Amino acid sequence: MRILIQILVVAVLAVAGILAWQNRADLPLIGSYFAPPEAGNGERRGGGRPVPVDAEIVSPGLLLDSVRVVGTARANQSVTITSEIAGRIVELRVREGQQVNRGDVLVRFGTAEIAADLTGARSELKLAKQVYDRAEATRRKGLVTRARTEELAQSVAVAEAAVRQIEARIGKFTLQAPFSGRLGFKQASVGALVQPGEPIVTLDDISVIKLDFDVPETALAALHPGQTVLARSSAYPDTPIEGVVSTIDTRVDPTTRAVTVRAEIDNAEGLLRPGMFLTVELVYSRTENALLAPEEAILVVDGGAFVFTIEDGKAVRQPVKLGRRRPGKVEIIEGITAGQQVITAGVQKVRPGADVAVRTAPAGQS
Structure with missing residues (x-):
């Protein structure tokens, strides 16, 4: 008995499959895919009421690639203010978050020791110049040789170099803003002994x-x-x-x-x-005047894309070539032109040549 029931079920399914295949063009979901090519030219296949659909007019627009x-x-610009020499901070003109200008003094180190060295170097320079001047005056009288005056001139040059060297070192005891900007957190305080390269403040x-x-x-x-x-x-x-x-x-x-x-x-x-x-x-x-169609209007079968347009109240299947995609929109490169209506909703019940009735006003029309 069970075997007989199974045979009957298989027979019923086989008959249903044969009938479905013979009437495949009239099925609501896949009929449009199996419709004969001549139906795509606007010829009506069968009667009945128009299929209600939503449609939108395809119009050119601006397409951005981003x-x-x-x-x-x-x-x-960004820098961490540090010192080139070891020294003790005696003045710190830093207020966190302060806007400073290029050349503003930010830090001064104690210069008592090096200032004494500078005083001594300047005294030696002064003395060397006096000795040279006396020797030069005596040379004109023939009492001192030219070699001696040249030797004394060299001593003056050495003394001048020593003064310039100490002055350059003193310049490193004052730190200035290298550019205009805003100060960050200070990382040292007045009285701190700072080593070379140690951060003081950011700028x-x-x-x-x-x-x-x-x-x-x-x-x-x-x-x-x-x-x-x-x-x-x-x-x-x-x-x-x-x-x-x-x-x-x-x-x-x-x-x-x-x-x-x-x-x-x-x-x-x-x-x-x-x-x-x-x-x-x-x-x-x-891209100016790119032809953009609603994403829901695009149908893809076997790797090819098409849309349904509306001409004289009938659905027409139009193969299209797609371009770039954007949220909700697809660029149409070939297949349709601006101003044509494409079906955006209800397309599952549409087949080529079928009468359609637009339920909503197409975009771009009042």
């Missing part, structure tokens, strides 16, 4: 922020200085910050296959800080 990456903010010029980010090498040909970038920081999510590309690295990273791009951002308001991460968007290509 990259969105993460970049790192860097100061325009950053953040009036301009350098933003470094990596761009895939595929976009390298389209990059050039002067392009505009838009950056956003999580600290100011609603404030887009505009910058300009200033430099493109001469090398491509062999590991990431990306090139580093540097943009400069005017930071007069001081919103950005070195080390911040920013989301960067760089538009490197613009």
Whole structure:
């Protein structure tokens, strides 16, 4: 009995399959894929009420090629103020967060010992000049040889060099701001004995922020200085910050296959800080009048793409060649022209040549 039931079930399924294959063109989901080619010319196959669909008019628009990456903010100039000599700080003109100008004195070291050396060197120079002057006057009278005066002139030169050397050393006992910027945290205090190279305070010029980010090498040909970038920081999510590309690295990273791009951002308001991460968007290509169709209108079968257009109230199957994709839109390179209507919803029930009724007003029409 069980075997007989199984035979009957198999027979019913076989008959259903044969009937489905014979009427495959009328099936709602796959009928359009098996319709004969002549139906694509607008000929109606069968009667019935029009199929309700949504449609949209394809229109040309602006297509942007861009990259969105993460970049790192860097100061325009940055330095840690250190000393070249060992010395004790006697004056520290540093207020954390203070804006200073180039040449402002930041640190003075005690110079009592070296000042005494300078006084002694200047005295020796003065004496050497006096001896030379007397010898030169005597030489004119024939009482001193020229060799002696030349020897004394050499002594004067040596004394002058000793004075200049000590004066140069004294210059290192005063530290000045090498450029205008803002001071960071001080790391030494008045009275501290500082060794050469020991950090005292940081100085950053953040009036301009350098933003470094990596761009895939595929976009390298389209990059050039002067392009505009838009950056956003999580600290100011609603404030887009505009910058300009200033430099493109001469090398491509062999590991990431990306090139580093540097943009400069005017930071007069001081919103950005070195080390911040920013989301960067760089538009490197613009295509005017690109034909853009809704993504939901595109159907793909066996590797080929097509859309259904509406002509004289009937659905027409149109093969298309696709280009770049954007959220919700696909570029159409070949197959349809601007102004044609494409079906965006209800396409599952449509077959070539079928009557269709648009449920909603196409985009671009009132």
